[in-house]
Amino acid sequence: MPTIAVVLAGGTGERVGAGTPKQLIEVGGRPILQHAIAAFDAHPGIDEVVVVMASGHLRAAAAMAAPFGKVVAVVEGGETRTASTVAALRVLSDRPDDSKVLFHDAARPFVGPDVIDRTLEALATAEAVAVGVPTSDTIVEVSGGVVTGMPPRASLCRFQTPQGFGLGTIRKAYELALADPGLLATDDCGIVHRYLPDVPIRVVAGDERNLKVTHPLDVAIAGLLAAEDR
Secondary structure: OOEEEEEEEOOOOHHHOOOOOHHHOEEOOEEHHHHHHHHHHOOOOOOEEEEEEOOOOHHHHHHHHOOOOOEEEEEEOOOOHHHHHHHHHHHOOOOOOOOEEEEEEOOOOOOOHHHHHHHHHHHOOOOEEEEEEEOOOOOOEEEOOEEEEOOOHHHOEEEEEEEEEEHHHHHHHHHHHHOOOOOOOOOHHHHHHHHOOOOOOEEEEOOOOOOOOOOHHHHHHHHHHHHHHO
């Protein structure tokens, strides 16, 4: 069965303040989106790549994806992360349930082959896989400006992407999620955790280089990482 990587570039990246979607910003001589596509196109465990791009920028995304032979579709995303994943699932509607699919934030341009390796290895025996790194900060719950909870740091991690799933599993999770008028989620593992609570989510090690470009400082850091890779 095929293994498909979905590169989610549906956001506009307003917090970066660049006046253009952050995935189109150049670091190391190429747009952030191209870095992300290249990582999966080059990986031997990935058969196909689908790119989901922000509205109004499909032509730019298609031009960036053109050099990569595994890209089979470039489609328009939605206003939310959830809507963009749903757009990708529509593209994959003819694929069998036992296909494997990885969802990756285009804003993480430096995902390494070892992280993809670990995700695919875990996905061979699990229906849902997350990539995480231990948190080095103390994480607290706050309400009304007052600390209301302080979970033990040793049990916490920060999720990255890719997140991997059996295609049938993520389809079922979204079918249930979209029927919920109170749906609110920031990632795909959150959808599985909420709507398919009996499905264990395996966690594999991420990498601090696999940062998400969100703020102006992240763009500067990404430029330094790209320079190291030259």
